Amino acid sequence: MGGLGAGSIALIAIVALIIFGPKKLPEFGKAAGSTLREFKNATKGIVDDEDETSTKGNDKQ
Numbered sequence: 001m002g003g004l005g006a007g008s009i010a011l012i013a014i015v016a017l018i019i020f021g022p023k024k025l026p027e028f029g030k031a032a033g034s035t036l037r038e039f040k041n042a043t044k045g046i047v048d049d050e051d052e053t054s055t056k057g058n059d060k061q
Helices: 006-020 025-059
Strands: none
Touching (some): 006 025
């Protein structure tokens, strides 16, 4: 399975620009960024909860 090269990314950007127009693309970028930020915070919270649980479990032994 290959990754995306520079040419592929450029082609995707051009197609998105044609379909959505230059006014909508910043809105999509902002929405994607906030979604990724929320996902990162949620996964960090899960990892922190697991660390606390494993630490508490070790204290009881």
